[in-house]
Amino acid sequence: MTYSASMAVQRLFPTDEGHDLLDLTREVVAKELRPKVDAAEAAAALGEEFPTDIFRILGRAGLLSLPHPEEFGGGGQPYEVYLQVVEEIASAWMSVAVGVSVHSLTAFPVTTFGSPAQREALLPGMLSGHQLGAYGLSEPLAGSDVAAMTTRATRDGAGDDGAGDDGATDDPAYRIRGRKAWISHAGHADYYTTFARTSDARGRGISCFIVPGDAPGLSFGAPEKKMGLHCDTVREVIYEDVPVDAARRIGDEGQGMPIALAALDAGRLGIAAAATGLAQSALDVAVAYAKEREQFGRAIASNQGLAFLIADLEAAVLGARAAYLFAARLKDAGRPYGKEAAVAKLLATDAAMRVTTDAIQVLGGAGYTQDFPVERYFREAKVTQIFEGTNQIQRLVISRHALG
Template sequence: MTVERLLPDTEAEDLIALARDIATQELAPLAGEYEEKERFPREQFRLLGRSGLLGLPYPERYGGGGGVGYEVYLQVLEEIAAAWLTVGVGLSVHTMSCYALAEHGTDEQRAEWLPGMLGGDLLGAYALSETGAGSDAAALVTRATKDGTDYVVTGTKAWITHGGEADFYTTMVRTSPDGGRGVSCLLVPADTPGLTAGAPERKMGMTGSTTTQMIFDGARVPATRRIGAEGDGLKLALTALSSGRLGIAACAVGLAQAALDEAVAYAKQRSQFGKPIIEFQGLEFLLADMAAAVDSARATYLDAARRRDRGMPFKRQSSVAKLVATDAAMKVTTDAVQVLGGAGYTKDFPVERYMREAKVPQIFEGTNQIQRMVIARELRTV
């Protein structure tokens, strides 16, 4: 089903139509096979780069989309995620990985590295989490010690999307023992000696997206690759996460929309007792609730995106969007399996994969329990 959208201009409409065409023609036909074979879609990310979709929120002079705001970027992301969640989430992660450099790098750093990152030649990963520092990011212990003109980095990052496949890692490291104020940001090339990827995690969903530990064993990173000042890392990380959570919200809505479309199509063609099952009230009410959940979730991320585009505070709205959209995706995909009945529990239909994939958006970019804490904390300061 094509979603009716209220778009700010014709250029935005054309951009979302382009994303929908790529999603339908180039991504959706491959998604099931790649996920089943746990095959990483590197060429599909290069395609997004060549199509101008890999750096939409960033400056045009470096290969980005220039004036494209988050309201439009997130709708592009939703179209891609509806076809293939692995690629949608990957695009969101890449966008977040570019944030520190694009917004806080020097002109020289941007000119050297940003064009390749936005053009598709370089795929990014975001290395913040550790085994003992997930929700409590300030507790990270991966250490970067200054040695001449380099930092020597030692430690292990965990749950890294694109681990072992990325070309660069936006990495938060400890440069002093001063808690959250002792964290700095390094842009680490994948070919840095002393940096290796652990074995891929064995996941229940999004199996085409590689997730690994990244192990730093005395990895030497030039100090010229530090983004911002020493001690700015946690601030950069948390600011990027506010926008990244909107990306996950849009991806969750795309996944939920795909599940709803599959359920409606099945209910129209499946007959029992002499008529299509979509005509039974018990089922049509279930589908109506699914549609309401998708539309409501979309409205939350668009509201937050519009606030971001206007320079208004959006931290609380970002957490609301992530919470509402990912919870909705889990419910809608579960209900889609129910609509299909026994068929929904088989791998002959994609809804069982959608249901498995819907779980992890409730966890990454800050669990939904953390989102509730952020929302409550923001309310206390009003």
């Protein structure tokens, strides 16, 4: 049995270039991702394996930097184009799609809040396709409660004030000490977009830094043993007096919280798109199986009860896609989109959980085996309701917007 996950999805792009990028993405997915995903995920479940070669392929194709400025090596694409590419990647390999979203998230602070000198110095490497980033925000005791973080950056000598130069100094301006938890790409990243406390001022005590991956004092915990997304290596990142020049502090000292929250709005859309792609693949498998599997002398798809279930799953996937695209178009128009991003993340990830669960039900006992991919999709869907802000946090965000 073959599956054409999301190949039949109707897509609209604001430019012809978007359609060309989709064609390129589908070509890369068919040639490089789909044939390798099952073996790679199974191998990674038994021990650490990271798809560095896949990220390099996506980087050479220009698919790691689509929403970032062209003048620094990005694709200069609207967010709605970038997100549909992420969805297409997720339809084949969810771990890689999450990695693409995380990488884009790590460059967002420099793109959006960096000085001209910082963009010129840092973005070409970040967007080259040769570097991969990690996002250091969560901590063992500071997940949803970002303000509770304890990782601290302290001034270390005169150093550089970070204002308008290339970042070269004789002495580091800060030293970072603390721990970050649940960090994708940890141990494999070329840089760590890190949030650390620079003061105890309420609401203004956190700052953002770009920490080189080879910085002295940087180390990592053992890979977490997760129920899914095995190729998305997640570890604790340990900072032991890690030196960071002030020119690698993004924004003003104390501006880290608004930078983190703005980045998370964009990151939530990436997860929403990835969850939609995952749900689409589960739906495709369920539909193909229902049309081929016969019981009582006819295909099970002819049973109205199952047909209506398929209809509900189709509606859930289409609703998720519509939600993230609407939020993306607001973002592309320069309008506020925080509430809509939270809605999209909530709807898409809940849809992914429901669709993958019911896809297993459609396949029956076969769906519970590793002979079909829906059991993997189910395991991968669960974490989408947790990372980039749990869905309980999304409801908090949405209710605050709705209630003013």
